Amino acid sequence: MALTAHCYDGQSSRMRAAQLDCVDGCLQLAFEDGQRQRWPLEAVRIRPRLGNTPRVLQLPDGGYLELTHSAELEAWFPDGSGRIEGWADWLERRRGAILGSALLVLAATVLFLRHGMPWLAREAAERMPAVVERHVSEQVVALLDRLHFNPSTVPAARRAALQQRFRALVRGEPRSAQMRVVLVDAEGLGANAFALPDGRIFVTDQLLELAGSDEEVLAVLAHEAGHHVHRHGMRGALEQSSLFVVAGLLFGDASGSSLAVSIPATLLGSGFSRGHEREADAYAFDLLRRHGQSPKAFATMMRRLSALVPEALEKGPMGYLSTHPPSPERIAAAEKAATGAGAGAASP
Template sequence: MIIKGFCHPPLSSERREAELDCSQTGQVTLRCGEHVIMASVAELQISPPLGALPASIGFADGWQFKAGLDYELAEWVRHNTIQPQRWVHRLERNWLAIVASVALVVVLGLSVYRYGIPAASHALTRLLPQAVPVYLGEHVLETLDEHMLSPSQLEAQEQWQIQDRFALLQDNLPPLPFELNIVFRSWPHGPNAFALSDGTVVVLDSLVEMATTPAELDSILLHEVGHVYHQHVMESVVQSALISVAAALIVGDSSGMADMLTSTGVFVASSGYSRDAEREADQFAAEQMLKNYGTTEPMAAMFNRFMEHYGDSELPEWLQSHPELEQRIQALK
């Protein structure tokens, strides 16, 4: 049996006409111009056809042969390779097997996204040395101070009063992974407060001005402490890193398109995770408000004030970084 096709010289993509003589049992002869190569079947590197890719024969010195008519070489390969490769090749051409495999990959991917990445992030966060979240928190605060935030305009006495009252609240808190530290800043884009990975809680002047009672301000501060308690900041960082790596591996390169897909995937996924984090922080704050004030009404009042200030978001819920404020108020009730 002589199979006509083409060959590639060693370490070259040059394509030359060739023929493979398979008439002798256990031995083949490759003829490519003036080159004649004889080898036993045991010495060959036989690559069975993979899906739509043709079969190929590799020789010990680097020459490679592919048939002009793939079925001829594929038939010879089937008779000169071990049996398991035959059913693998059949699966590669079976549409039902392909569809089932794709469905399985999708289910596994969604399961990893929904359960695997959060679980891995939760575990990895608690394995990190304490120096990592401390460094990250300090670096983030420096960056915010440089580009976004301004020094607080609150009087020093008012800051001391808030810090002293918050220090008393800490006596009733469960053990925290980091020592809490409150800092005050000014920001022109609305009332807010946020926690950093090292236990720092940044309180904006506008939030202090929005609160009409100490309990209302404390409820938001306790909410931020809930983020510290559950280490949501570091979990979000680890989650984003894992999703970025997964997206880069799927795309397979570092082009601009890959960066865009990676950034989009991180944004969408992180927005979903942060909704769960906000609910956990709400629950933590509500428990502490009941313990210290016997009610969650001050917290609900602040949420109502936030809703009046920011208005109803026009974004769909799945793209919002926080749950709907109305849902959070109902949960408090």
């Protein structure tokens, strides 16, 4: 049975109608004007099928035929659709499959944001050059400076003693060479402490005033050291700013400047994830116990900070509490670590 096709010579837009048949492994074309052509089937190439678009047969002389899909075509060109093209065609013609693949892409995106992004952020943070860590930290300090940092008014002897005890605490720890404690008087930040990606750990006089002892301050510093060891600042910022960066790339800011803006904002504003907090806590408890100090001091300090909640809320999003929520779980974990078995060096 003959098929009707539109024939083009491949050079002009002129179309001629033709009847198509297959005889003895040859494709026979019979044009309206009586002209005939004959091509071996293996010399004719059929383009992959796509949805309901017309099938296209490519002729060896550069011309091509357009015709609707039919069972005959399938019989003449049994390998007419490559595996991938066939699959694309199958998808093309099934709405359910289209919806399914859209959902699959969505699920993959969510999975990537939840698991892939943190992994990517950690890999990127570990390779982050120190110069970038310094640059980002400078930006944070510049932002904080608007809150009027003043030199610490804590007596020099206590400051020196704290510095010395901190150095002894982190000696030999990973990335400890970069760590240094910076004491500032910052009424605007209240009782606060935070680690910058370059290893600076800021502690406010207000936190020292709140603490009942230097052990409690050291417990907070140990926690901040944990953030630095695990590169939480850069990791969290990369995770959270990646969305802005992607948006920036989509909407025309390809310079990556949105990263420069969002990293300090992330470090100060949204704080660390619960996972990062737990990781820094665990590091701190272990570090304290290895040095014969009890993680209980951390629990005590968290309780003191918790008592500040109304005041901290008044201070807005910059408070230590907003970035370090002192949840009952964390306090309980500190107390458990303090009494934990196997802590040979733990003090009572």
